[in-house]
Amino acid sequence: MSKQQRLPDQRPVRCAIYTRKSSEEGLEQDFNSLDAQRAAAEAYIQSQKQEGWQCLRRHYDDGGFTGANMDRPALKNLLADIAQGQVDCVLVYKVDRLSRSLLDFARIIETFEKHRVAFVSVTQQFNTATSMGRLVLNVLLSFAQFEREIISERTRDKIAAARRKGKWVGGQPILGYDVDARGPRLVVNEEEAVRVRAIFALYLERQGLTGVVQELALRGWRNKRWQTRKGHERGGKPFSKTSLHHLLTNVLYAGKIPYKKEVHEGEQAAIVEPQTWQQVQDLLRRQDPAKGSTGRLPSVALLKGILHCRPCGCAMTPTQSCKNGSKRYRYYVCLNALKHGPQACPARSVAAAVIEEFVVERIGEFAREALPAWETLTAEEQAGWVQRLVQRVDYDGAAGKVAIAFHTASPWRRTGRRTQERRNGDEQAHDHRVRPERSPGSEGKTQAR
């Protein structure tokens, strides 16, 4: 390659302009025309003339192509020219011209980085040649990583759909049922079912978990024992209060299938009369209102440690209250208001559902494709993702404003580097460069002399 002959400081920056317009976008927006996109990018290149920016003559125009995939002739030409080292910088009118899929976007940017090609989005002040541009890029790449992982969890969608249809989709076997060898289906184990009914009756009789646990220990009744696919023995432990509570609150016994907060009619036969099951739930709730029939209902504060009260400049801490004795309301309360009374803070508190939904919606703006799958994550997983993506949320209760700061360190980049290190194994002299050096075998690395 001829790259080596060029001196870094005099090197012209060869700029390629990529334009795209999908057929369904129509003409409702004037910037949509390919010519207008190109003109804007040309003007930008002109403004960088003193930096040595030059516009390449070749056009990369995809008229009538969607940005949802990478099946576009001009984009392919562009990537081919980049691979041949003919391009130093790519300009687009807006990021979505390059791609509407964050996953594809991340892939394209990866190619750019590999070939040391800068990327500029003209209208969005987004230029990877500058530190600010790289910062924004890192945010986008974080979301691309988010999408990639969430979408790989899309099988959860199928699980969700199956559960809504009342199908048992696997999981730990429970006392009273066996798993049908022909498919994921529960069949009643009559011998165990008798015990399950007895345990429910025993709880209503003893009116407490402790008494039942003791009685079960005396009788030598244990939790379900089963074999893993590899033939290992599992389960079969004596009952504890926790495992007993688990058993008593399991809706499967009432012939239902749980899915998150929903309950659906199950395919499997009920073991316990619905009436008995409900009596047990009521009694459990009366004895311990914090746990109820939905003992596993998660109440994870998504914004724990992230949410701040803007007027007071302090953290807002998650808390919950009981109204009418049963239903829990979660909210975040300003620490300043907690310490110095409500008059000390104009914001005081905000309903958790409201602020959390707002933040999740903003995440969805970046990662549109991943959002449907978001619903299928557990509360813990959702919280984990919010913590990874969002650095800080400032809530201004008086003005009704919310500001969100996203983490700029992209997990995508971290992952990339880790795999690279593993691949190379040995120490690298240029390890600390901003731009990762990939493909150890490639020649044509530009070297300053």
Ligand SMILES: [Zn+2]
């Ligand atoms: Zn406050």
